[in-house]
Amino acid sequence: xxxxxxxxxxxxxxxxxxxxxxxxxxxxxxxxxxxxxxxxxxxxxxxxxxxxxxxxxxxxxxxxxxxxxxxxxxxxxxxxxxxxxxxxxxxxxxxxxxxxxxxxxxxxxxxxxxxxxxxxxxxxxxxxxxxxxxxxxxxxxxxxxxxxxxxxxxxxxxxxxxxxxxxxxxxxxxxxxxxxxxxxxxxxxxxxxxxxxxxxxxxxxxxxxxxxxxxxxxxxxxxxxxxxxxxxxxxxxxxxxxxxxxxxxxxxxxxxxxxxxxxxxxxxxxxxxxxxxxxxxxxxxxx
Numbered sequence: 317x318x319x320x321x322x323x324x325x326x327x328x329x330x331x332x333x334x335x336x337x338x339x340x341x342x343x344x345x346x347x348x349x350x351x352x353x354x355x356x357x358x359x360x361x362x363x364x365x366x367x368x369x370x371x372x373x374x375x376x377x378x379x380x381x382x383x384x385x386x387x388x389x390x391x392x393x394x395x396x397x398x399x400x401x402x403x404x405x406x407x408x409x410x411x412x413x414x415x416x417x418x419x420x421x422x423x424x425x426x427x428x429x430x431x432x433x434x435x436x437x438x439x440x441x442x443x444x445x446x447x448x449x450x451x452x453x454x455x456x457x458x459x460x461x462x463x464x465x466x467x468x469x470x471x472x473x474x475x476x477x478x479x480x481x482x483x484x485x486x487x488x489x490x491x492x493x494x495x496x497x498x499x500x501x502x503x504x505x506x507x508x509x510x511x512x513x514x515x516x517x518x519x520x521x522x523x524x525x526x527x528x529x530x531x532x533x534x535x536x537x538x539x540x541x542x543x544x545x546x547x548x549x550x551x552x553x554x555x556x557x558x559x560x561x562x563x564x565x566x567x568x569x570x571x572x573x574x575x576x577x578x579x580x581x582x583x584x585x586x587x588x589x590x591x592x593x594x595x596x597x598x599x600x601x602x603x
Contacts, residue, residue: 353486360556364446370487376442435480445484449489458499465503518534521557540556
């Protein structure tokens with residue numbers, strides 16, 4: 317674990333994740349306080365990447381739970397290994413032996429899902445648990461998380477409560493497709509990730525695509541930043557800027573040219589209306 321804020325920033329830099337003052341402070345305090353960190357922001361600003369980079373910087377395991385509508389407790393917490401339980405029952409019957417419920421519902425038949433796996437991790441550095449896009453789940457699933465987020469523990473009714481010896485580093489992400497409940501937010505340190513400045517975005521893209529020309533990277537990131545001022549269905553984020561420069565670089569482009577820029581606009585635009593709007597915007601600025 318990092319002992320200071322500058323050390324954390326250096327470790328993240330070595331993991332090729334450029335972090336600003338606000339996010340570095342949020343990550344550092346989340347670890348020092350043992351408190352889950354809730355990261356919100358527009359899609360594509362680097363929320364998921366922050367968790368991945370932190371795991372790499374700390375040389376620890378990344379455990380990812382991708383949320384979606386209808387996600388169940390068994391997918392997030394734990395489930396029972398029913399085939400092994402049935403086999404144990406059949407072996408007992410073959411030997412004319414009886415099996416009690418306590419024999420069947422014991423830790424050896426538990427299958428760890430992300431939350432229980434994070435609680436039971438025994439490495440020298442706690443794992444980073446990424447609960448990605450929590451806003452896609454429903455109210456009931458949020459309620460399931462409260463014990464874990466508040467106490468770093470998971471209760472299995474048939475066995476008991478498992479509590480982490482060292483709390484995992486928990487990062488939740490949300491695109492604010494819906495408002496999260498106060499009970500969940502109270503258990504978390506909060507940070508909003510905004511779109512990076514043009515200069516910072518250029519530096520990030522250069523790190524991700526080191527072979528791309530400086531002129532191309534600077535022009536593309538400046539265009540993406542300006543494009544967000546248009547009335548778009550989905551404003552392009554940093555992830556889309558990286559995809560666009562990757563596509564242009566793959567075509568051998570070293571400058572932002574109108575023909576290749578409009579031909580590859582699908583890396584930025586995700587709806588028909590946005591495609592038309594961004595193609596027109598490219599034609600105004602590209603040579």
